[in-house]
Amino acid sequence: MQKTEAVRHAEIAGAGIGGLATAIALAKRGWSVTVHERASTLRTFGAGIYIWSNGLRVLKALGAYEQATAGAHVGPQFHTRDHNNTTMEEIPINGPADARLITILRETLINTLVDVARQNKVEILTNSAATGATPEGELFLADGTVRKADLVVAADGINSAVRDSLDLLMYRKHLGYGAIRMLIPRAVGDVPASDTNRYIEYFTGTRRILYTPASATDLYVALCCSADDTAGLKVPSDRALWTESFPHLANLVARFGDAGRWDAFEVVKLKRWSKGRVAILGDAAHAMPPYLGQGGGCALMNGLGLADAVTGAEDVASALVDWEARERPMTEHTQDTAERLGDMNFWPDDIRSQVLKITGKSREIGAERMRTARHIPTAANLDV
Known part of the structure; x- marks a missing residue:
């Protein structure tokens, strides 16, 4: 039995990937939606992002696919290299029988989602920080305002104030590892010509370098190391140190800029993903390390699935329970x-x-690693 109101309203904390995707999916289903972003602008930190088939299908369903993927890089393989620069694993992608993978600038994805949200009449408020919520569908803002809604969505990041106000955190685990992320211009000679368009992860000791073309002109680089590697996590990065660890990448390391940001890898799990009419998603609900390139993909999938679950449901709280189970x-x-x-x-x-x-030669292990990439998200388009 469907609820008879013509328009339901949603309040969303956080204008990141998960919050904007949810806003678009709800608006396309007839909801009125307001998104609150605590920052003064909708700009995002400059880095690249991996989007696999599962995320691409969601973007297609949101009407964001063409704009988001314009100028994207499409690589032929993902390589994992050891300390001798020998390939340990080669994962084929973008072939007829393979999962698809593109890489783009995170800014491109966010800007696209903002544009599509506004096209669907989503209201986006900046300088609007959420501080908590109630199961009854009230969202509290830092300026003292209380916003009431049929649905509240907390997509306000790993330090989610909304999540914590509802006592939903099961645990938050620091993994003792992290990365400095940066964008630099692509240049001939960074890697051998045969590797130019590949995605490559290089290992030496406890350090990694992730090489990711993100467009025809942009290269996304992640310098990964343990959280107690004080020299490795220094920003600006120590070029001599990273050249010593990866001498075969000396040309690339020499071009590292002074910008960058250290981010620690964490895992977040909740007791449950909702309380009453409040849902939690994205890093607030399921932060994960980036080794599968699926943090954004899961946020996209869960946002679309959430909109599908609550639309037409007589009881939003019960629909959120079903959404989590699915x-x-x-x-x-x-x-x-x-x-x-x-x-x-x-x-x-x-x-x-x-x-x-x-x-790397095990089909079973490979299938488990690619299971999310090949997943068909709820309510998603299949023709991607």
Whole structure:
């Protein structure tokens, strides 16, 4: 039995990927939506983002696909290289039978979602920080305002004030590892010509360098190291240090800029994803390390699935319970798989190299790693 009101209203905390995707999906289903962003602008930190088939299908369903993917980089393989620059794993992508993967600038994705949200009459308020919520559908703002809604969505990041006001956190685990992310212009000679368009992750000791073309002109680089590697996590990055660890990437390291930001990798799990008429998603609900490139993909999937679950439901709270039951297993599979992949950060070089050369040939292990990428999200388009 459907609720008879012509228009339901949603208040969303956070104008990131999850919040904007949810806003668009709700607005396209007839909801009125207001999104609150605590920052003064909608600009985002300059880095790249991986979007696999599952996320691309969501973008298509939101009407954001063409704009978001314009100028995207489409690589032929993902390589994992050891301390000798020997390929341990080669994951084929973008072939007829493979999962698709594109990389773009995170700013491109956010700007696209903002544009599509506004096209669908979503109201976006900046300098508007959420401080808490009630299960009855009230969102509290830092200026003392209380906003009432049929649905409140907390997509306000890993430090979510809304989530914590409802006592939903089960645990938040620091993984002892993280990355400095930066964007630099692409240039001939960074890597051998045969590697120019590939996605490549290089290992040496407990350090990694992730090489990711994000457009025809932009290169996304992540310098990864343990949280106690004070020299490795220094910003600006120590070029001599990283050249010593990765001498075969000396040309690339020499071009590192002074910008960048250290981000620690964490895992967040909740007791439940909702309380009454309040739903939690994105990093607020299911933060994960980036080893599968699926943090944004899961936020997109869960936002679309959420809109599908609550639209037409007589009882929003019950619909949110059903939404969690449907979406959480795939998200937690992704979290758990990504966390396990991080274990190899601390293995000795020779052991890691031998293990990955063996596991890289396992179809079963490969299928588990690619399970999320090949997943068909709820209410998503299939023709991507």
